[in-house]
Amino acid sequence: xxxxxxxxxxxxxxxxxxxxxxxxxxxxxxxxxxxxxxxxxxxxxxxxxxxxxxxxxxxxxxxxxxxxxxxxxxxxxxxxxxxxxxxxxxxxxxxxxxxxxxxxxxxxxxxxxxxxxxxxxxxxxxxxxxxxxxxxxxxxxxxxxxxxxxxxxxxxxxxxxx
Amino acid sequence: xxxxxxxxxxxxxxxxxxxxxxxxxxxxxxxxxxxxxxxxxxxxxxxxxxxxxxxxxxxxxxxxxxxxxxxxxxxxxxxxxxxxxxxxxxxxxxxxxxxxxxxxxxxxxxxxxxxxxxxxxxxxxxxxxxxxxxxxxxxxxxxxxxxxxxxxxxxxxxxxxxxxxxxxxxxxxxxxxxxxxxxxxxxxxxxxxxxxxxxxxxxxxxxxxxxxxxxxxxxxxxxxxxxxxxxxxxxxxxxxxxxxxxxxxxxxxxxxxxxxxxxxxxxxxxxxxxxxxxxxxxxxxxxxxxxxx
Numbered sequence: 001x002x003x004x005x006x007x008x009x010x011x012x013x014x015x016x017x018x019x020x021x022x023x024x025x026x027x028x029x030x031x032x033x034x035x036x037x038x039x040x041x042x043x044x045x046x047x048x049x050x051x052x053x054x055x056x057x058x059x060x061x062x063x064x065x066x067x068x069x070x071x072x073x074x075x076x077x078x079x080x081x082x083x084x085x086x087x088x089x090x091x092x093x094x095x096x097x098x099x100x101x102x103x104x105x106x107x108x109x110x111x112x113x114x115x116x117x118x119x120x121x122x123x124x125x126x127x128x129x130x131x132x133x134x135x136x137x138x139x140x141x142x143x144x145x146x147x148x149x150x151x152x153x154x155x156x157x158x159x160x161x162x
Numbered sequence: 163x164x165x166x167x168x169x170x171x172x173x174x175x176x177x178x179x180x181x182x183x184x185x186x187x188x189x190x191x192x193x194x195x196x197x198x199x200x201x202x203x204x205x206x207x208x209x210x211x212x213x214x215x216x217x218x219x220x221x222x223x224x225x226x227x228x229x230x231x232x233x234x235x236x237x238x239x240x241x242x243x244x245x246x247x248x249x250x251x252x253x254x255x256x257x258x259x260x261x262x263x264x265x266x267x268x269x270x271x272x273x274x275x276x277x278x279x280x281x282x283x284x285x286x287x288x289x290x291x292x293x294x295x296x297x298x299x300x301x302x303x304x305x306x307x308x309x310x311x312x313x314x315x316x317x318x319x320x321x322x323x324x325x326x327x328x329x330x331x332x333x334x335x336x337x338x339x340x341x342x343x344x345x346x347x348x349x350x351x352x353x354x355x356x357x358x359x360x361x362x363x364x365x366x367x368x369x370x371x372x373x374x375x376x377x378x379x380x381x382x383x384x385x386x387x388x389x390x391x392x393x394x395x396x397x398x399x400x401x402x403x404x405x406x407x408x409x410x411x412x413x414x415x416x417x418x419x420x421x422x423x424x425x426x427x428x429x430x431x432x433x434x435x436x437x438x439x440x441x442x443x444x445x446x447x448x449x450x451x452x453x454x455x
Contacts, residue, residue: 017220020220020224021220021223021224024221024224024296025224025227055182055185056182056185056186056189057185057189060189060192060193064213065213065217068210068213068214068217069217069220069221069296070296070298070300071296071298071305071307071334071341072298072300073197073200073201074196074197074200074206074209074210075192075193075194075195075196075197075200076193076197078189078192078193078196079189079190079193079194079197082186082189082190082193083186083190086182086183086185086186089182090182118300119300121197122300122302122303125201126348126349127300127302127303127348127349128302129302130302130369133301134300134301134302
C-alpha cells in the first residue's frame with residue numbers, strides 16, 4: 001500500500017449504512033424468518049474485493065456498531081464479524097475466482113458460522129435458541145448473495161473504489 | 163492511477179498477511195473481555211450511551227419507511243373508509259365515556275373506603291407515551307427499543323403497557339432511547355394474580371409471543387380457561403390490577419404436584435407500535451402493603 005492512495009471510502013461506508021437499514025426493516029412471516037444479515041454480507045463482499053483494506057479490524061468495528069444498534073451485548077457481533085472477516089480474507093483468493101452463485105455456497109458456510117457464534121454467546125448469557133430457525137437467515141443470505149455481489153461489484157467499478 | 167495499479171496488485175498477491183491470525187486472536191480476546199465487563203459489571207454503559215446517541219439518527223431513518231407507509235395510508239384513505247372509521251370511533255367514545263363516568267364514582271368511593279381503612283391511596287398515575295423504534299433481531303430475546311430515553315424521564319424498572327395490558331418493563335436507558343423487556347422474554351417473570359379467585363403466582367416468559375407459563379399452581383386450585391390474570395403488585399415493580407393475560411390451557415397431571423397452565427398475553431406483543439410508560443406507581447413505593455383478605 002506504500003504510496004497508493006485508497007479511494008472511495010465513502011462508498012464502503014454508505015454500503016454498510018444501507019445494509020444496516022435493510023437489516024433493520026421489520027418484516028414478518030417467511031420473509032422475516034429468512035431475511036439475511038445484510039451487514040455481514042456487505043462485510044464479506046468488501047473482504048473479498050479489497051482484502052488489503054477491509055479486514056478483521058473493520059469487521060470488529062462494524063460488529064460493535066451492530067451491537068449498539070441492536071442492543072446486544074457489547075462485543076457479541078464484534079467477535080462474530082471479526083471471525084467472519086478473518087475467514088473471508090484468508091480464503092479470498094479461492095473464493096474470488098468463482099462465479100457468484102458458487103461463491104454463495106462459501107458465503108452460506110461463513111454466515112452459518114456467524115449465526116452460530118452469535119447465538120452461542122446468547123446461549124451463554126441465558127438466551128439459548130429454542131429451535132433451528134436461527135440459522136435461516138444464513139440460507140436467506142446465500143439466496144441473496146448473487147444479487148448483492150452484482151450490485152456492489154458494479155458500484156465498486158463505477159466509483160473506482162480501490 | 164493506471165500506472166499505480168500493478169504495484170498494488172503485486173503487493174497483495176505475494177504477501178500473505180502474516181499477522182492475520184494474531185490479529186484475530188487479539189480482537190476476539192478484546193471482544194470477550196468487553197462482553198464480560200458489559201454483562202457482569204455494566205461498566206461500559208457510558209460508552210454505549212455515546213454510541214447509541216450517535217446511532218440514533220440511523221435508527222430513526224430505519225423507521226422512516228414504516229412511518230411513510232402509515233402516513234400514506236392515513237392521507238390517501240378513501241372518504242367512505244374514513245367516515246366509517248369516524249362513526250366507529252364516535253360510538254366507541256360514547257361507550258368509553260359512559261364507562262368513565264362509572265369509573266369516576268367508583269374511584270371516589272374507593273378513595274373514601276381506603277381512607278377509612280387508612281391504607282395507601284391510589285392516585286392517578288402519570289403516563290409517558292413512547293413509540294417503537296426497533297425490535298431485537300434475536301428472535302428468542304424479546305427486547306424492544308423505544309424512542310424515549312433518560313432525557314424524557316424514563317428510568318430502569320418503569321412498567322410499560324399498551325391499550326390492552328402489560329407488555330413489559332424498561333431494562334436499560336440511553337439518553338434518547340430506552341430498551342424494554344417484554345413479559346414473554348424467557349428471562350422475565352411477572353407476579354400476577356388470577357382475577358377471579360385471587361390465587362397468586364408468576365407469569366414466566368417462554369420466548370413465544372403468544373404464551374406465558376404459570377408455575378407452582380397446585381392441581382386442586384380453581385383455575386379455568388378464560389380466567390383473567392392481573393398484576394398482583396408483589397415485587398413492587400408493577401402497580402396492582404393491570405390485565406396481563408387470559409388462561410389459555412389448563413392441564414392437570416395427577417403425577418405432578420402442579421398443574422400445567424399456559425396463558426395468552428392480552429397485549430399484542432408482536433405488533434406493538436405505541437407504549438405507555440407508567441410513572442412510578444404509588445403501589446410500588448409501598449410493596450409491603452398487605453392485601454386485604
